[in-house]
Amino acid sequence: MSRLKQVTAAAAAQDRKLLIPYLVAGDPDLACTLRLMHKLVANGADIIELGIPFSDPSSDGPVIQEAAERALAGGTTLRLALDTVAQFRQQDRLTPVVLMGYLNPIEILGYETFARAAAEVEVDGVLVVDMPATEAGDLTTLLRRRDIDTIYLIAPTTRAARAKTIAAQASGYLYYVSLKGVTGAVLTDHASVRKNIEYLRELTDLPIVIGFGIKDAESAAAMAALADGVIIGSALVSAIKLLGGNSAKSEQQLETTVAVIRSARAALDRLKRT
Amino acid sequence: MSNYKQDASQFAGPDAAGHFGPYGGIFVGETLIAAVEELAEVYARLSKDPAFWAEYDADLKHYVGRPSPLYLAQRLTDQCGGARIYLKREDLNHTGAHKINNTIGQALLARHMGKTRIIAETGAGQHGVATATVAARLGLECHVYMGADDIVRQAPNVYRMKLLGANVVSVKSGSRTLKDALNEALRDWATNVDNTYYIIGTVAGPHPYPQLVRDFQCIIGREAKEQSLEQIGRLPDALVACVGGGSNAIGLFHPFLRDTDVAMYGVEAGGRGLETGAHAAPLSAGRPGILHGNRTYLMTDAAGQILDTHSVSAGLDYPGVGPEHAWLKDIKRVNYVTATDTEALKAFHQLTRLEGIIPALEPSHAVAYATQLAARMPADGAIIVNLSGRGDKDIETVARIEGISLQS
Numbered sequence: 001m002s003r004l005k006q007v008t009a010a011a012a013a014q015d016r017k018l019l020i021p022y023l024v025a026g027d028p029d030l031a032c033t034l035r036l037m038h039k040l041v042a043n044g045a046d047i048i049e050l051g052i053p054f055s056d057p058s059s060d061g062p063v064i065q066e067a068a069e070r071a072l073a074g075g076t077t078l079r080l081a082l083d084t085v086a087q088f089r090q091q092d093r094l095t096p097v098v099l100m101g102y103l104n105p106i107e108i109l110g111y112e113t114f115a116r117a118a119a120e121v122e123v124d125g126v127l128v129v130d131m132p133a134t135e136a137g138d139l140t141t142l143l144r145r146r147d148i149d150t151i152y153l154i155a156p157t158t159r160a161a162r163a164k165t166i167a168a169q170a171s172g173y174l175y176y177v178s179l180k181g182v183t184g185a186v187l188t189d190h191a192s193v194r195k196n197i198e199y200l201r202e203l204t205d206l207p208i209v210i211g212f213g214i215k216d217a218e219s220a221a222a223m224a225a226l227a228d229g230v231i232i233g234s235a236l237v238s239a240i241k242l243l244g245g246n247s248a249k250s251e252q253q254l255e256t257t258v259a260v261i262r263s264a265r266a267a268l269d270r271l272k273r274t
Numbered sequence: 275m276s277n278y279k280q281d282a283s284q285f286a287g288p289d290a291a292g293h294f295g296p297y298g299g300i301f302v303g304e305t306l307i308a309a310v311e312e313l314a315e316v317y318a319r320l321s322k323d324p325a326f327w328a329e330y331d332a333d334l335k336h337y338v339g340r341p342s343p344l345y346l347a348q349r350l351t352d353q354c355g356g357a358r359i360y361l362k363r364e365d366l367n368h369t370g371a372h373k374i375n376n377t378i379g380q381a382l383l384a385r386h387m388g389k390t391r392i393i394a395e396t397g398a399g400q401h402g403v404a405t406a407t408v409a410a411r412l413g414l415e416c417h418v419y420m421g422a423d424d425i426v427r428q429a430p431n432v433y434r435m436k437l438l439g440a441n442v443v444s445v446k447s448g449s450r451t452l453k454d455a456l457n458e459a460l461r462d463w464a465t466n467v468d469n470t471y472y473i474i475g476t477v478a479g480p481h482p483y484p485q486l487v488r489d490f491q492c493i494i495g496r497e498a499k500e501q502s503l504e505q506i507g508r509l510p511d512a513l514v515a516c517v518g519g520g521s522n523a524i525g526l527f528h529p530f531l532r533d534t535d536v537a538m539y540g541v542e543a544g545g546r547g548l549e550t551g552a553h554a555a556p557l558s559a560g561r562p563g564i565l566h567g568n569r570t571y572l573m574t575d576a577a578g579q580i581l582d583t584h585s586v587s588a589g590l591d592y593p594g595v596g597p598e599h600a601w602l603k604d605i606k607r608v609n610y611v612t613a614t615d616t617e618a619l620k621a622f623h624q625l626t627r628l629e630g631i632i633p634a635l636e637p638s639h640a641v642a643y644a645t646q647l648a649a650r651m652p653a654d655g656a657i658i659v660n661l662s663g664r665g666d667k668d669i670e671t672v673a674r675i676e677g678i679s680l681q682s
Contacts, residue, residue, distance in 0.1 A: 054579065078577060131564075153303070
């Protein structure tokens with residue numbers, strides 16, 4: 001059983017909403033990313049989405065785009081991000097790590113090489129933003145063979161027939177994009193989210209988590225109430241930006257950085273009891 | 275790979291999912307998938323409708339001023355001392371470049387789809403101007419994304435777009451040039467997908483753009499074919515066009531692909547020379563990868579990050595290229611070569627002084643290569659060069675490079 005399956009099944013059994021923070025590998029540097037990953041787990045993260053920086057992140061808003069620029073300026077590569085996952089695993093063998101990014105770095109590394117390297121460091125899932133299931137070629141097979149889940153997005157614009165295909169090809173969890181737009185935009189239309197999640201429930205038994213536009217404990221709780229969990233990206237990345245580069249970060253600074261995750265955890269847990 | 279001379283089906287692309295061999299396809303975020311699928315469906319239907327093409331043809335004739343002439347550049351030919359050089363005069367189109375052929379067609383699609391808001395990306399500003407022009411004509415809201423650095427380089431075109439009523443959005447992310455403008459336009463589209471039509475300016479992007487932009491630009495090659503039969507008495511021996519994204523080149527080449535005796539040369543921006551790395555020649559010195567919705571040759575580093583490009587010409591300053599060109603390179607139907615900044619500038623002056631035609635810096639690359647090619651060919655040979663745009667927009671750039679002040 002994949003680590004993602006274990007964690008999501010255990011959460012479901014405990015009626016615990018999944019909290020999935022997203023951060024960009026190498027922002028502000030990889031040593032700090034590693035410490036933040038542990039800190040996020042300590043503050044209630046169930047799964048970590050580790051962003052692989054790309055020079056042309058056309059599905060992301062300015063916050064994540066700038067984080068990618070900072071990471072790339074520091075020399076972060078897909079290989080180095082995988083090394084960071086390996087280091088994370090030395091201390092944490094339970095928390096699933098999902099790589100999220102764009103296809104070109106994987107394409108240039110080579111699908112086979114990537115799948116092997118990801119499996120070696122025990123990556124649990126891969127989400128390629130600009131690779132629709134229909135274009136995945138043999139990447140899906142190569143990853144699944146190594147027990148790595150392939151996670152796909154479903155958007156408010158996704159048509160019914162396509163949603164069926166995606167649900168059939170996805171594993172790990174389904175990532176529902178809450179809004180039309182890019183990461184970090186403002187979410188307003190809760191009613192359509194509810195309706196679309198209800199439709200997806202009919203298609204799949206996979207956990208459904210909601211991302212894009214979740215900026216604080218309040219919006220996290222509102223969205224989590226409609227699904228199995230939430231992803232918090234831009235709000236966390238904004239806090240990471242405040243850390244700045246080129247200096248050692250104190251434990252206290254990192255505690256402050258992950259405050260949004262801590263408060264979201266508390267809000268999700270309150271939700272469970274009501 | 276089979277020889278294209280025996281298997282013309284290799285020119286039949288794209289397939290239903292937008293592939294030219296291994297290239298092309300649809301690589302965009304999920305939010306945009308429905309929009310590109312809808313566009314593909316609408317285009318598949320309208321492109322079979324004679325009434326649609328009748329409307330397009332009428333606009334090209336009465337608004338754009340087509341057909342554009344095929345002109346024998348006699349003095350340039352004499353100086354090169356070889357094959358005759360003919361110029362396909364896309365510079366004489368309304369708005370001064372081939373770009374309008376495409377924006378006319380896509381504006382018709384936008385209207386058929388009931389979209390009220392138009393967005394576009396632009397590098398040199400020619401596609402932005404051509405988009406702002408058709409938006410003004412149809413009374414549609416228009417936003418043009420342009421890299422902050424290009425806005426400085428191409429100030430006259432920025433003002434033209436504003437005069438036409440477009441909102442020019444300065445893009446300050448990344449390398450602040452065309453590729454970043456494209457990223458920003460994609461973000462806008464994902465956000466405003468319900469009412470917005472995205473007019474992509476070249477034969478790149480997710481399917482169906484490489485196909486439909488090509489189809490709208492093929493008027494160039496169809497006319498050139500007729501004109502060469504009439505004026506030369508046969509098909510030309512060679513075609514030459516510059517390649518940035520590759521829309522003017524595919525427009526000229528495509529109607530000749532099955533005429534296997536016609537040689538084709540796509541001229542990429544060699545910048546300061548391929549050996550310096552400061553160029554914009556993905557087909558000559560890049561490798562296949564994924565960017566802006568399609569698989570194609572790219573300028574990318576070993577870690578998969580997109581490299582900054584350099585060309586004296588803002589319109590060629592792009593790290594990717596249309597997927598059909600990638601395929602035509604692999605099957606060896608088209609020869610992809612380069613001309614440097616210096617060679618392009620020399621050709622810019624040469625054509626201006628010998629023929630009284632000031633070319634844009636983009637086709638100056640094609641002219642530069644054609645002069646070398648002509649010299650290697652016999653005098654009864656014939657070459658058609660796509661003169662894809664006029665050079666008025668570039669005179670400040672040329673003056674600056676040559677240390678000439680335009681302020682008296």
